[in-house]
């Protein structure tokens with residue numbers, strides 16, 4: 001049976017592009033979100049998040065009548081759940097949004113429907129979601145490992161890179177983790193509507209662990225680079241040169257150090273493994289701790305630079321201007337969520353008695369959390385008048401700065417731009 005109507009629950013950074021791409025292939029898509037601002041914005045053909053090329057696809061899908069948003073789930077042939085999965089307390093996964101989404105679709109489910117969990121989830125979450133659905137709909141048979149049911153259920157993680165979502169959504173291979181092989185087959189059929197990459201089928205638990213593994217792998221590799229940056233600072237070695245040299249080895253590929261790890265996935269997902277396997281996941285936990293400690297280390301370097309600057313210049317701290325370059329969680333985007341650069345800049349602004357300037361070409365005003373403790377300035381002003389420069393995000397605009405314009409002796413460069 002083909003899919004006529006597809007429903008996507010949660011219209012954020014993952015759900016909205018997914019809904020829009022299905023709609024662009026002529027499917028009737030019902031997007032569901034509890035945020036009525038998002039729903040109204042989408043129904044006007046606009047978008048409430050920033051992602052290159054997404055706006056055009058959504059506008060066209062809405063204009064053609066293929067994409068419609070609502071706050072209440074309606075009947076469909078397939079449901080994709082893409083709601084947040086943060087952690088709470090001591091890094092325990094919080095599945096309450098998944099539970100709420102499952103309970104919201106339960107009343108409209110019918111035999112033959114497919115339910116896919118896309119949210120990054122701890123191992124066992126899809127079985128848990130199946131149980132919530134089964135409790136809510138005792139009239140339907142739900143699948144269990146080894147036994148098919150009336151409904152198909154699968155875990156299919158999303159692995160798109162923010163900033164390249166509209167390309168990677170189509171091109172990346174997809175891991176398809178059905179509760180049973182029949183569930184996997186049905187889920188693959190759905191993604192083949194738009195997928196150019198391959199559907200690789202497995203079971204739900206392996207698919208859940210696969211997503212967590214991918215992000216933990218990157219976190220551990222970045223932690224290795226960040227640890228090297230601390231060691232090199234002690235040894236008087238340029239960490240950027242060191243990594244470039246080591247990466248000339250045919251089997252070495254070290255990532256880049258920075259002010260810490262941001263975004264709301266890589267800094268979160270490894271904790272799901274640690275929470276379930278505290279005894280075994282020692283390296284994964286340590287990597288998280290190394291990366292989380294990096295903003296504090298950067299702040300210490302800024303304090304050290306200020307002390308040197310005061311001694312050399314004879315000025316008072318209140319006369320010194322510190323300029324922070326970049327606030328986003330990574331280069332060339334405007335996303336400030338869970339940004340280590342933001343943490344560093346904010347902590348400088350709170351601690352420093354002089355002026356704190358922020359240069360961030362991707363935003364029009366500073367977030368309110370800075371209150372009036374920092375000022376957004378343009379690159380030339382910061383380069384000409386600031387006493388201490390702190391490079392936090394290697395945006396292309398910053399990499400393009402002519403080195404001869406950078407004359408300050410006090411520079412804390414977390415990205416190796418002004419080596």
Ligand SMILES: NC(=O)C1=CN([C@@H]2O[C@H](COP(=O)(O)OP(=O)(O)OC[C@H]3O[C@@H](n4cnc5c(N)ncnc54)[C@H](O)[C@@H]3O)[C@@H](O)[C@H]2O)C=CC1
Pocket residue numbers: 009010011012013014015032033034035038082083084085097100101104118119120121158159160161162264265
């Ligand atoms: N943003 C990313 O780059 C990636 C995110 N993921 C995962 O995808 C999931 C979703 O992430 P994002 O899209 O970034 O989050 P988001 O916060 O941008 O969007 C989630 C949306 O779900 C809505 N929502 C919450 N509860 C709901 C409910 N009960 N019913 C309907 N809508 C509800 C929210 O209002 C929000 O609009 C998370 O598990 C995340 O870890 C996975 C890969 C990449």
Ligand SMILES: CC(=O)N[C@@H]1[C@@H](OP(=O)(O)OP(=O)(O)OC[C@H]2O[C@@H](n3ccc(=O)[nH]c3=O)[C@H](O)[C@@H]2O)O[C@H](C(=O)O)[C@@H](O)[C@@H]1O
Pocket residue numbers: 120158159160161162214215218222255256257258259260261262263264265266329330331340
């Ligand atoms: C394994 C992997 O590459 N996962 C991707 C990741 O997207 P995200 O944009 O969060 O990843 P990212 O580009 O590595 O950036 C994360 C953080 O790590 C930092 N970072 C990244 C690479 C590096 O060499 N050094 C470094 O410090 C970035 O500056 C940023 O603060 O997480 C996404 C997710 O799960 O949300 C996932 O879909 C993406 O494919």
